[in-house]
Amino acid sequence: MSERAYQRCIQPTCGGTLAVDDTRFTCPRCGGLVDVVYDWSRLTVPDSLRFFESRWSERYDPLSWSGVWRFRELLPFAEPRWVMTIGEGQTILQRADGLCSYVDLSRGCLFLQYEGMNPSGSFKDNGMTAAFTHARLVGAQRAACASTGNTSASLAVFCSATGLMRAIIFIGSGKIAYGKLAQALDHGALTIQITGDFDDAMQRVQQVSRQLGIYLVNSINPFRLEGQKTIMYRVLEGLRWEVPDWVIVPGGNLGNVSAFGKAFYELRQLGLISRLPRLAVINATGANTLYQLYEQQGVRWQGGAWPRQQVERFFAEMQAHHRRASTIASAIEINHPVNLPKALRALEWCNGVVREVTDQEILDAKAQVGAHGLGCEPASAASVAGLKRLRQEGIVGQEERVVCVLTGHQLKDPTATVAYHSTDPQMFEEVLGKRGVRRPTFANRAVQVPNDLNEIIKAIELYA
Numbered sequence: 001m002s003e004r005a006y007q008r009c010i011q012p013t014c015g016g017t018l019a020v021d022d023t024r025f026t027c028p029r030c031g032g033l034v035d036v037v038y039d040w041s042r043l044t045v046p047d048s049l050r051f052f053e054s055r056w057s058e059r060y061d062p063l064s065w066s067g068v069w070r071f072r073e074l075l076p077f078a079e080p081r082w083v084m085t086i087g088e089g090q091t092i093l094q095r096a097d098g099l100c101s102y103v104d105l106s107r108g109c110l111f112l113q114y115e116g117m118n119p120s121g122s123f124k125d126n127g128m129t130a131a132f133t134h135a136r137l138v139g140a141q142r143a144a145c146a147s148t149g150n151t152s153a154s155l156a157v158f159c160s161a162t163g164l165m166r167a168i169i170f171i172g173s174g175k176i177a178y179g180k181l182a183q184a185l186d187h188g189a190l191t192i193q194i195t196g197d198f199d200d201a202m203q204r205v206q207q208v209s210r211q212l213g214i215y216l217v218n219s220i221n222p223f224r225l226e227g228q229k230t231i232m233y234r235v236l237e238g239l240r241w242e243v244p245d246w247v248i249v250p251g252g253n254l255g256n257v258s259a260f261g262k263a264f265y266e267l268r269q270l271g272l273i274s275r276l277p278r279l280a281v282i283n284a285t286g287a288n289t290l291y292q293l294y295e296q297q298g299v300r301w302q303g304g305a306w307p308r309q310q311v312e313r314f315f316a317e318m319q320a321h322h323r324r325a326s327t328i329a330s331a332i333e334i335n336h337p338v339n340l341p342k343a344l345r346a347l348e349w350c351n352g353v354v355r356e357v358t359d360q361e362i363l364d365a366k367a368q369v370g371a372h373g374l375g376c377e378p379a380s381a382a383s384v385a386g387l388k389r390l391r392q393e394g395i396v397g398q399e400e401r402v403v404c405v406l407t408g409h410q411l412k413d414p415t416a417t418v419a420y421h422s423t424d425p426q427m428f429e430e431v432l433g434k435r436g437v438r439r440p441t442f443a444n445r446a447v448q449v450p451n452d453l454n455e456i457i458k459a460i461e462l463y464a
């Protein structure tokens with residue numbers, strides 16, 4: 001390939017490639033995952049990351065206003081005229097001293113990258129703008145995804161805001177948080193609810209897209225990951241272009257961790273950073289495929305020689321035992337992560353670790369994040385819960401600089417939050433008790449008071 005940008009199999013020994021405008025998104029030789037790769041020698045790349053700060057003075061230009069496209073030289077797969085942006089990525093890194101004692105870090109060491117502040121309320125918009133730009137480049141008319149909720153919300157928002165394509169979303173039955181379903185419906189997406197879970201929906205959408213030639217926006221689409229790289233560029237920017245010691249991210253389909261690894265790998269390749277941070281991926285215990293493979297079975301990327309058969313055996317056994325993913329953190333309720341090999345590669349590049357956390361730990365961490373000013377959904381709080389564990393184990397040092405990614409907004413899943421703080425034991429049991437959550441450690445219960453002035457005043461004096 002003599003192109004400046006093209007798609008290439010991630011297996012170094014395979015050599016399969018696709019043109020930049022190919023929408024198969026799988027290797028034509030081995031059927032594996034592909035990357036978007038660039039011939040940097042034929043592209044213009046700034047010689048310092050500080051260059052990107054100048055874009056802040058060009059906010060009248062939608063490409064410079066976007067938190068994704070102001071880094072366009074680092075994802076140069078399309079001419080600027082193809083870019084579809086709705087103002088995504090206006091997110092910043094926030095210092096979180098208030099949470100330091102909870103996770104046992106020294107003050108000044110913890111930062112939260114709050115991606116809930118995106119147009120559709122999750123980090124998915126960073127990837128969706130890149131997928132939409134690619135879809136426009138190839139002239140797609142319809143776009144589909146399987147989703148635990150946020151990808152479909154993002155797709156629905158982008159479709160309705162740009163008018164570029166018709167949105168078709170596949171969701172599992174009873175598995176989608178209300179905030180996300182509300183978005184899909186309100187923004188006019190064709191919503192297909194199948195009997196089954198996310199993993200089933202993912203299989204179907206790939207079949208259907210292939211058969212009908214519909215543009216697929218799941219994170220198997222490598223262009224989405226190009227957009228998600230910019231989350232890390234903004235993290236670096238928030239640290240004045242210094243590389244943190246750790247980046248901690250919840251793991252579902254493993255698109256984010258794959259994108260983050262690629263972002264750092266490329267920046268070092270380009271000489272724009274001198275070292276890579278360590279990555280920690282946090283699974284929920286009820287959806288812990290990566291944890292089991294990486295930490296318990298010792299599966300590694302090994303420069304591409306990862307033990308494919310061992311992984312296949314793992315999934316065959318999962319199938320045979322009908323093991324289904326189950327966690328309150330619905331955004332990471334995934335047993336069959338499509339980006340698994342890319343995630344293994346990112347973990348190798350960034351000397352990564354994987355941990356699992358219980359729903360109890362996730363919700364307690366979420367309540368602490370909320371109590372200190374940022375509202376996130378359950379899956380997002382897995383990063384903070386994971387950090388707490390990694391501190392207890394001494395893997396993360398007390399003085400190390402840590403960035404936790406908060407992937408989605410609090411209002412995505414009000415049910416989980418209300419159940420956690422609820423005074424209604426039946427609601428608690430129905431939503432959380434059956435998942436093994438026993439004690440809402442930081443519950444902020446509503447106070448029941450008769451409609452009587454004196455009683456109300458008494459209650460306020462008692463509690464506040």
Ligand SMILES: *Cc1c(COP(=O)(O)O)cnc(C)c1O
Nearest residue numbers: 150252253254255256331407408
């Ligand atoms: C999609 C999603 C995740 C999982 O990210 P992956 O890239 O699939 O690992 C985590 N949190 C939220 C809020 C999400 O929407």
Ligand SMILES: [Zn+2]
Nearest residue numbers: 009014027030
């Ligand atoms: Zn291949």
